[in-house]
Amino acid sequence: MRRTRSSTSDAFQRLAGSALPEWSVVEGAACERRLRPGEALFLAGERKPFVFVVNEGIVKMVYETPNGDSWVKGFAESGVCFASVAALEEDGLTSFSSYAVVESCIHQIDYRVLLRLAGQHIAWQRAIANALKFYGQRKERREMELLTLSPEDRYIRFMHDNPELVAALRQSDIASYIRVTPVALSRIKSRLGKQGDQ
Template sequence: MSIDQLLKEHAQTKSLVKGAHAFRQGDRDESLYVVQTGLLKAYYILPDGKESIKTFLKPGSMIGSLSANYNGGACTFNLVALQDARLSQLPFTVLLEGARKSHEIAREVIEFLLALYMKKEQREYELLSLPAAERYQRLCAEDPDLIEQVTQNDIALYLGITPVALSRIKKRLQLSEDGGHH
């Protein structure tokens, strides 16, 4: 038994139109979602009302709120479709039960958690250690398609800077590429 088989047997399809949420911060949502089509963003609404972007999700990505799924708490973030999207929605309890019964599923869950942890570690390093311009350059190099698909505002929020700061960085990088000539 694999996670793919578990999804085929137990998941429901959830279709979202652009702008629709799979869940919101504060909701009790006990599902794991696998993106089949579309582009989504996971984001926080901060106490001052501002938005901070956790991650973007493309087909093949898996996400769920462990605070809600495993601890019985509320979701700590929002999940919204940036394009029309189709998700597979699997109850988290089905995944846990599958992992208890199947070594293959348990191994896949461990691999997923390790990959997720490494991604989080990299993101923390970039946010806490690298200048904004370097974070932007890395994002452009690692995911050029994403740069074309999301708004400049969302890129700025993902990088932890203001849209004005992003605009300045892009202008500075453009000038350095042009050798400073106008």
């Protein structure tokens, strides 16, 4: 997989659609995290009132059940910012865990710093509003796929929409994301392979 690198300023400026004032405040509040493959960025149930920006690598977000099952909620690639929305509330806790898929570099920024900037500057208000809008759009699409598409159709769509991401993922992560077992995913791939041979 080709390694791409982005910057925190690029990610926020894309959200704002313009340059952002007082960027030095964000730089001063940002903490760089470097993770090895499989290393946790955070675990469910932690106080993490932060926005995370993936500058390099891939992070997977995972819901984990008390009986040990886990399901991939989504992925964040280079140039994408994300957060546990539940953890951004006062005294909130993260509702999912996140792990590096490959070696990753992530900036961690205190959400309260971003809110203060949004209270002073329209461009920062726009950046945060767009981040929440895009989050809502992704969430709605994810719900639609899970509720209306067959596992096979979910797999086809995921492969079509994420060719570069797929190259870095384990099959178990893809299976978890489309909500099937690895064995069921193997059967889906076998069926699709046979159809392609006809």
